[in-house]
Amino acid sequence: MPVLFVTGSDTGVGKTHVAGLLARRLARDGFTQVIKPVESGAASGRPVDALTAAGDWAEAHTLLALPAPIAPLAAARKVRKTLDLATLLKLYRAVPSAPCRVVEGAGGVAVPIDPKGKDWSDFAAAIKPLVAIVVVEDRLGAINQARLAIAYLRRRYDGPVGVWLNAIKKPSAEVAAANRAGLADSWIPLLGESGPGAKSVRIHFLPR
Numbered sequence: 642m643p644v645l646f647v648t649g650s651d652t653g654v655g656k657t658h659v660a661g662l663l664a665r666r667l668a669r670d671g672f673t674q675v676i677k678p679v680e681s682g683a684a685s686g687r688p689v690d691a692l693t694a695a696g697d698w699a700e701a702h703t704l705l706a707l708p709a710p711i712a713p714l715a716a717a718r719k720v721r722k723t724l725d726l727a728t729l730l731k732l733y734r735a736v737p738s739a740p741c742r743v744v745e746g747a748g749g750v751a752v753p754i755d756p757k758g759k760d761w762s763d764f765a766a767a768i769k770p771l772v773a774i775v776v777v778e779d780r781l782g783a784i785n786q787a788r789l790a791i792a793y794l795r796r797r798y799d800g801p802v803g804v805w806l807n808a809i810k811k812p813s814a815e816v817a818a819a820n821r822a823g824l825a826d827s828w829i830p831l832l833g834e835s836g837p838g839a840k841s842v843r844i845h846f847l848p849r
Contacts, residue, residue, distance in 0.1 A: 643667075646770035647805075648746040648761045648794070650777045650786040655807035655835070659776050660745040661694035662835060662842055667741040668698035674739040676702045678729045678764065679717075679747050679754060682710030690745060700739070704732040713747050713754055725755040730767055744768065750775060750790050762797035772801040772846065774832055779808035781816050784823035791829055803846070804829050808836030 645663055649656045660675055667673040677691040683706035695701035705724065707716035717724035733744075746752070746761040753760050765773050773794060777787045787804045794802055804824055812820070824831050834843045 643740075644742045644744060644768060644770040646744045646746070646765050646768065646773045648750040648765070648773065648775055648790075650749055650775060650790040652748040652752075654776050654778045655809060656745050656776045657690045657694050659774065659805050659807060659833065659835065660690075660743050661696060662833070662844070663774075664694055664699040664743045665696065666844060666847055667743065671740040673699040673741040673743065674702060674736070675699050676704065676733065676736060676742060676744045677747070678733055678744065679705040679707065679713050679724060681707045681713050681716040681747060683708060694743065694745060699743070702736050704729065704736070713752060714756065725757070726759045726763055726767070729754060729764065733768065744770065750794050762794045765794065765798040765800070769800060772803065772832065773798060774803060774805050776805045776807050779806040779817060779820060779834070779836065780810070780812050783820045784827070787824060787829055788827055802830075803832035805833040805835070806831065807834075808841070811836055 647656050647660045664673050664675050675691050675695040680690055680703050683689055689703055691701035691703045709716040709719050714724055750761045775790045777783050791802060832846045835841055
């Protein structure tokens with residue numbers, strides 16, 4: 642079962658948007674799931690991330706929903722729920738299999754999901770995805786953010802990895818070109834690009 646794991650250099654960089662783009666593309670080839678292992682802020686009045694990413698083309702699963710819009714461990718403590726890596730993996734493995742699966746982490750790659758300090762790099766190592774995709778905002782500073790996030794992820798996860806540049810605000814042509822050159826110079830694969838408007842989406846590692 643091909644699994645794509647989506648994480649980010651920070652919160653608010655567009656992980657759910659990217660997960661949705663991937664789910665929509667994969668759904669063309671068959672049944673696809675979007676899984677959010679844990680979500681904080683699920684009761685804050687905004688749409689649940691898994692449902693947002695799944696849209697009308699995929700099946701959505703939120704495994705552990707926490708009401709407070711704060712860090713996952715703090716949100717779990719607030720409602721006296723158990724959050725650790727073993728619990729998330731047990732919930733994840735209980736989801737019925739599907740031909741394709743997009744899994745979206747919460748916050749940035751180094752956000753703890755276990756009282757012992759384990760985070761999304763440990764989760765990725767456990768589920769062994771086809772590829773781990775780090776979403777980075779396409780802006781000045783993206784090269785640094787990408788290098789830090791990739792280096793951190795590789796502490797625990799030794800599988801295929803790359804970056805998706807997501808423009809929340811359209812960068813200047815000079816910044817955009819420098820970001821892509823910086824990734825290439827750092828030997829970091831650019832797996833996808835997105836920005837305002839459907840025509841700005843490019844997925845480099847999947848056939849059109």
